[in-house]
Amino acid sequence: MIEAVNLTKIFRDKKRGEIFATKDVSFRVVPGEIYGLLGANGAGKTSTLRVLATLLAPSSGSAVIAGHDIVRAPEKVRAHVGFLAASTALYGRLTAREMITYFGRLNGMADAAIRARIKLLADELDMHEFLDRRCEKFSTGMKQKTSIARTLIHDPAVMIFDEPTLGLDVMTARAIVRFVRDCRARGKTVIYSTHVMSEVEKLCDRVGIIHDGRLCAEGTVGDLLTRTGETDLEEAFVKLAGIKEAA
Amino acid sequence: MNWRSIRTIYTKELRDLLRDKRTVRSMIVIPLIVMPALTFGVGKIATMVVSKARAETPSVMVLGGADSPDVITQLKKEAKINLVPEAADWAQQISDKKLRVAVRLPEKFEAGLKAGAAPTVTIYHYEGELKSGFAVGEMEKFFRGLSAQTAKERLAEHGLPATLVQPFETKRENVAPPEKVGGNTLGGILPYMIIILCFMGAVYPALDMTAGEKERGTMETLLCSPVNRVDIVLGKFLMVLTGSLSAMALSLLSMSVSFFLLGSMFGGRAAAVAGAAATSAPLPMIDPLGIFGVLAMVLPVAVLFSAVIFTVALFAKSFKEAQSYVQPMVFVIIMPAIIGMLPGIDLNARLALVPILNLSLVCKEMLSGVWHWNYIAIIFGSTCVYAGVALALAVRMFNREDVIFRT
Structure with missing residues (x-):
């Protein structure tokens, strides 16, 4: 379960002063649900997710993830979260097995449990062939599979995906989408940020539209289309976000 | 503080760095082969030129x-x-x-x-x-x-x-024990070398594990783990310290071995420099206890260097940017080390508080078998305080979002 209440993140810049990355963002995601965070570049998606994953501290507001407060118990929150983003890379000089083992240990798992979990994940993700090869030599698909295994090693209840298909080829992106669906099927609470409309339509049970750091609208894809009278999600998004397009 | 997490991070960093050719070059090959080869190569050439x-x-x-x-x-x-x-x-x-x-x-x-x-x-x-x-x-x-x-x-x-016209004659005779003569000779150069080696050994691991990780995108991955940030800093910092101390230890080991192997070649010159014509030893002798003293005094300085380089490199967005911050620091390190080598500068209570210079001065004395315990205590204590402050600063910097996510 994710419950964000009035989450605000302010960055202070010497030249630009205070910048609101997110402002009073509130939403709730329940287990077995995929919540899509839809927004343009710079809308505040990454900041929101980084605050939820406790990589950044909120300036005000709060959020409870898997029963733990992000401000009071950030380590406990991270122990229940799997965070996958285009910016979370792998250690090139480690093998896939070493990489996953490392994060298993950092999550406090015993070596025997890590070994068993790696076998299970390698079976599911078809990783056996490259498990003992160094990550620096991997194809994009292999890297994504290793990253997924890294996020799942401790079997977290909450999964946070920050534009995980950014820059990936079609087949790798499809594999990621399939994996996100699997997470939902296993009863995990999933939050998924993207600016790709088709991914939202395919994946998300509910969508939150974020623009200029504010959550402008929330609902199922059908709700959003009905509310705007549009048949195309992209048009609905532009209307709901209040974006004025240049003539 | 969770020692299991610290150990996990340290072990991973060690494995990661040892697989990097650049680390192996800077931490092992250079101190073990290049430094002694350069030192002795220059010595050999100088001897040949003078002999010729x-x-x-x-x-x-x-x-x-x-x-x-x-x-x-x-x-x-x-x-x-x-x-x-x-x-x-x-x-x-x-x-x-x-x-x-x-x-x-x-x-x-x-x-x-x-x-x-x-x-x-x-x-x-x-x-x-x-x-x-x-x-x-x-x-x-x-x-x-x-x-x-x-x-x-x-x-x-x-x-x-x-x-x-020649009513009397004068002659010179050395009464200082050989280890004091040797300590006086090596006392100047040895601490200088140790200081430089400690610094150089810390640079690459510190840069790779901070700015390098940020550049490669693995820092964010690491921060996703439930490990406390203090533990991450300590695990990484211990690795930087290992780099610093191992570069120094390997260099000293390699130089000692080379020194004894090539002893006869340098014996005459070393004795001439020491003015120890009376000593029959082919090499300048130093007080063995002095060496242990030097190593003990170097430890907090290595901690200080490791923490400072770690902190500075952490601020950088990329490895290249970190290099541009750290390179000028070499001069800040070399200057007090050189001043410590100059003849006529003696240790006093004020100089005992100047980092690096105090180490250079006290090592010179310890290698000659002179133990000023009051100064040793001041130097060790003050350097520990500086090192502690630098380490606390490193932890603080690591907790700053504008530093870790600086783009």
Whole structure:
């Protein structure tokens, strides 16, 4: 379960002063649900997710993830979260097995449990062939599979995906989408940020539209289309976000 | 603080760095092979150059002296010089290094000596040129001998003893134990080398594990783990410290082995520098306890370096940017280390608080077997405080979002 209440993140810049990355963002995601965070570049998606994953501290507001407060118990929150983003890379000089083992240990798992979990994940993700090869030599698909295994090693209840298909080829992106669906099927609470409309339509049970750091609208894809009278999600998004397009 | 997490991070960083060719180069190959090779290579070349210069028979020109045949005959008999005929361009020849020295004998030099006059012999040479310097030495030795012989003859003519002009003799004898002499010689250079090696050894791991990780995108991955950030800093910091200490230890080990293997080659030179003509040891000896003392004193300095480099590199967005921050720091480190090597600068309570310089000074004394416990305590204590502050600063920087997510 994710419950964000009035989450605000302010960055202070010497030249630009205070910048609101997110402002009073509130939403709730329940287990077995995929919540899509839809927004343009710079809308505040990454900041929101980084605050939820406790990589950044909120300036005000709060959020409870898997029963733990992000401000009071950030380590406990991270122990229940799997965070996958285009910016979370792998250690090139480690093998896939070493990489996953490392994060298993950092999550406090015993070596025997890590070994068993790696076998299970390698079976599911078809990783056996490259498990003992160094990550620096991997194809994009292999890297994504290793990253997924890294996020799942401790079997977290909450999964946070920050534009995980950014820059990936079609087949790798499809594999990621399939994996996100699997997470939902296993009863995990999933939050998924993207600016790709088709991914939202395919994946998300509910969508939150974020623009200029504010959550402008929330609902199922059908709700959003009905509310705007549009048949195309992209048009609905532009209307709901209040974006004025240049003539 | 969770030691299991710290150990996990440290072990991973060690494995990661040892697989990196650049680390192996900077932490193992350079200290183990390149540094001693450079040091001894330069030493070997210097020895060869000096030996070759000494082996050469210098060409010497006598200006004038036609009326002093006996002196010319004696000069011709000197095996260590090669007397060449007089030429008008003698000064140019010295400048061109074709001629090492020219000696001007005043008119009626021999007659003047016999008549009891005090004529002046001028030696023209090339200032600062090694071979010309050796030739000057030979000529001065010759004329000193001639001067002494003339004085002896004049005294004999008047029935006076030779001791009239040389009433007594002086001789030098070293009473300092060999380890003190050796400590004084090595005491200057050894701490300087240790300081530089400690610094250099910390640079690459610190840059790779901070700015390098940020650049490669693995820092964010690591921060996703439930490990406390203090534990992450400590795990990484211990790895930087390992790099610093291992670079120093490997260098010292490699140099010690090379030193003993090549001992005979350097023995003469080292003893000459130490002024320890009386010591029969081929190498300068140092107080073994001093070495342990130096290593103990180096530890907090290595911590200080590791924490400072870690903090500075953490601020950078990329490895390249971190390099541009750390490189100027080398001068900040070298300056106090060099000042500590200068003769005449002695340890006092004020200098004992100046980081790096205090280490350089106290090591010089410890290697000579001098133990100022009060200063040692001040230096160790103050350096520990500086190191602690630097480490606390590193933790603080790591907790700053604008530093970790600086783009």
